[in-house]
Amino acid sequence: MSGPTILVADDDSSVRLVISQTLAQEGYHVRSTNTASTLWKWVEAGEGDLLITDVYMPDESIFDIMPQIRQERPDLPIIVISGQSTVLTATMASDHGVYDYMPKPFDIDALADSVKRALQKRSAKGIEPASRKAEKDEALPLIGRSTAMQNVYRVIARVMNTDLTVLIEGESGTGKDLCASAIHDLGKRKTGPFVAVSLAALQKEQVEADLFGLTSENGTSSPGRVGEANGGTLYLDEVGDMPLEAQTRLLRFLQDGQYSSHGGGPVKQSDARIIASTKHDLRTLVEQGLFREDLYYRLNVVSLSLPPLRERKEDILELAAAFLVRAKREGLPEKQLDKSAYDLLSAYDWPGNVRELENLIRRLAALSPEPVISAREIEREMKSGAKPERETGAFEAEVETLLSRHFMARLSIATEADGSVYPDVIEQVERPLLKLALAATNGNKVKAASLLGLNRNTLRSKINSLKLGDEE
Numbered sequence: 001m002s003g004p005t006i007l008v009a010d011d012d013s014s015v016r017l018v019i020s021q022t023l024a025q026e027g028y029h030v031r032s033t034n035t036a037s038t039l040w041k042w043v044e045a046g047e048g049d050l051l052i053t054d055v056y057m058p059d060e061s062i063f064d065i066m067p068q069i070r071q072e073r074p075d076l077p078i079i080v081i082s083g084q085s086t087v088l089t090a091t092m093a094s095d096h097g098v099y100d101y102m103p104k105p106f107d108i109d110a111l112a113d114s115v116k117r118a119l120q121k122r123s124a125k126g127i128e129p130a131s132r133k134a135e136k137d138e139a140l141p142l143i144g145r146s147t148a149m150q151n152v153y154r155v156i157a158r159v160m161n162t163d164l165t166v167l168i169e170g171e172s173g174t175g176k177d178l179c180a181s182a183i184h185d186l187g188k189r190k191t192g193p194f195v196a197v198s199l200a201a202l203q204k205e206q207v208e209a210d211l212f213g214l215t216s217e218n219g220t221s222s223p224g225r226v227g228e229a230n231g232g233t234l235y236l237d238e239v240g241d242m243p244l245e246a247q248t249r250l251l252r253f254l255q256d257g258q259y260s261s262h263g264g265g266p267v268k269q270s271d272a273r274i275i276a277s278t279k280h281d282l283r284t285l286v287e288q289g290l291f292r293e294d295l296y297y298r299l300n301v302v303s304l305s306l307p308p309l310r311e312r313k314e315d316i317l318e319l320a321a322a323f324l325v326r327a328k329r330e331g332l333p334e335k336q337l338d339k340s341a342y343d344l345l346s347a348y349d350w351p352g353n354v355r356e357l358e359n360l361i362r363r364l365a366a367l368s369p370e371p372v373i374s375a376r377e378i379e380r381e382m383k384s385g386a387k388p389e390r391e392t393g394a395f396e397a398e399v400e401t402l403l404s405r406h407f408m409a410r411l412s413i414a415t416e417a418d419g420s421v422y423p424d425v426i427e428q429v430e431r432p433l434l435k436l437a438l439a440a441t442n443g444n445k446v447k448a449a450s451l452l453g454l455n456r457n458t459l460r461s462k463i464n465s466l467k468l469g470d471e472e
Contacts, residue, residue: 003136004119007048008032009039010081011057015104017157019052022108022145023115025137025318036060043069048076050118052111055082055089066096077118081106108150134321138329141182142175143322144315148307152179155304160187165254167239167299168277170306173355176277177237179306184233189273192232197225200238207246212253213261213268221261226253229272239299240280240291251295274299309350309357316346316357323358327365335365340375340442347439349432379440431466434459438468 006028010016016032023030031047033039036057042048051069053062062080069076080093083104093101099121100114137143142152159166160183168176177196184194202210213224226234236242242250253259254274260267276299285291309316320337328334337345350356363381364373433452441447449459462468 003027003029004049005029005031005047006115007039007042007051008053009036009051009057009062010034010054012054013161014154014157015054015081017153018108018150019111021140021142021150021153022112024140025143025145026112026116027136028115034058036062036065040065040068043073043076046073050077050079050115052079052081052115055080055093063092063096070096077121079111079114079118081111108145134318134325137318137322138325140322141185142178143319144312145318146307146312146315148312149315152304152306155302156183156186159183159302159304162187163273165273165299165301166275166304167282167302168275168304168306169282170277170279171308171353172279173353174306174308175354176279176306177235179304180233180235180237180275180277183275184235184273189232193229194233194235195225195229195272196235196237198237200241204243207243208249208262211246212249212259213265215261215263215265221263221265223268224259224261226259226270226272227268230270232272234272234274236274236276238278238280239276240278240282240285242291244290244292247292247295251292251298254295254298309353313346316350317342319354319357320345320361323361324365326358327362332362332365334371335368336372338372338374340439341373341378343439343442344375344378344436347432347435375440375442427466430462431468434462434466434468438463 006023008016008019008023008030009032010019011034013034016034020030020032031042033042034057036059039051039053039062043051055062066078069078078096078098079100079102080089080098081102081104082089082093089101099118102111102114142149156179166180166183168179170176180196181194184190197211199207209224211225213222213227215221223230236250249259253270257271258267258269282291282296282300286293286296309319320342324335324337345357352359360378360381364377367381368377370377434448437448437452438445441451445459445463446456449456452459454462
């Protein structure tokens with residue numbers, strides 16, 4: 001069984017994508033179009049439980065066909081969104097009996113709430129349960145309705161039907177590969193091949209042969225990944241790890257679409273769209289002489305930055321629920337998370353990002369003996385899943401790396417020694433530590449103090465000084 005079907009008509013692809021992603025995550029089935037004629041065909045065929053439409057589309061105004069819609073489907077709830085937010089458009093919308101009218105830019109949460117109310121008024125269907133919503137989420141290429149992810153969706157919508165080169169930047173585990181796949185699968189090249197190359201996994205001497213093919217002693221040559229991606233997309237994962245020799249060959253290919261195999265041979269042609277990703281700051285690599293500046297500008301035609309999970313924590317609950325559904329589909333036992341578990345997941349900063357969260361959820365689904373997972377089980381699994389070398393210096397090394405970056409940044413802007421480095425660092429370490437302890441103990445300060453090995457009054461004083469009182 002699927003949820004209510006929402007018809008979306010708008011000439012702006014980014015608006016259609018944001019609405020579709022948001023409503024799909026709420027459990028609805030969404031069909032979208034950029035023409036009034038297609039919309040009318042759907043309505044005439046009896047499709048859709050609710051309609052969201054812009055006023056002006058390439059072929060005609062929605063108000064030109066509104067009388068037909070009202071005659072054919074008098075009970076169909078209609079929400080009008082318009083960039084031409086004048087008194088006239090609002091009045092015309094009201095005259096045609098639309099359920100709601102929203103001027104652009106609109107609040108996506110307000111639109112989702114309006115959809116919910118309109119459907120509840122029409123019938124008793126309502127929104128599907130959370131389990132169904134999680135199933136819908138799991139099927140999406142990217143999960144999350146935070147502001148940060150909506151910005152990502154807008155960029156995807158603008159570039160997916162172009163051949164522009166895209167550079168996806170983000171930390172490890174943020175889903176750069178999923179983003180590249182979404183651009184390909186949703187765009188005009190979706191019928192062509194999607195060829196992914198992990199440059200970090202290749203030896204330097206292998207890169208050129210793998211990308212551009214290898215000419216053997218008898219003169220035969222393989223097409224290479226560039227040739228395999230002809231008519232589709234070539235995804236270069238961790239392009240910052242590409243050796244300089246291969247960078248030169250890639251630059252030539254980007255200039256005219258031509259290349260030759262490693263070791264010589266005839267010039268070949270490939271119509272492959274390039275999407276690259278990196279966890280490095282390529283501008284820094286350019287300054288260090290490790291990455292060609294001209295190649296950087298060729299790749300960075302469109303830049304798409306994926307946010308780390310700690311900057312979109314409002315998506316954690318949806319992600320965790322979707323990963324539990326995914327684990328169940330893979331044959332693992334069905335599990336749920338209680339509130340204490342969700343609180344702990346939301347308090348943690350996820351240095352490994354979405355990949356770390358999914359791996360944890362998968363382990364919990366496989367190993368937890370209880371159908372409902374608590375914060376205590378998550379804490380236990382986090383400890384057992386930690387690598388042993390953390391206890392012998394790796395954790396300290398990671399902290400030193402972060403501190404060195406912070407310390408050097410402070411030195412580069414400081415005009416004199418103000419004595420603020422030490423207290424600033426200590427505060428930034430204490431704040432997330434205390435938040436994690438409070439989340440793990442459901443806000444119980446006595447238990448949190450015991451867990452941390454602190455005096456209760458000392459903990460209370462730190463909570464007040466760090467202004468954590470509202471975050472307990």
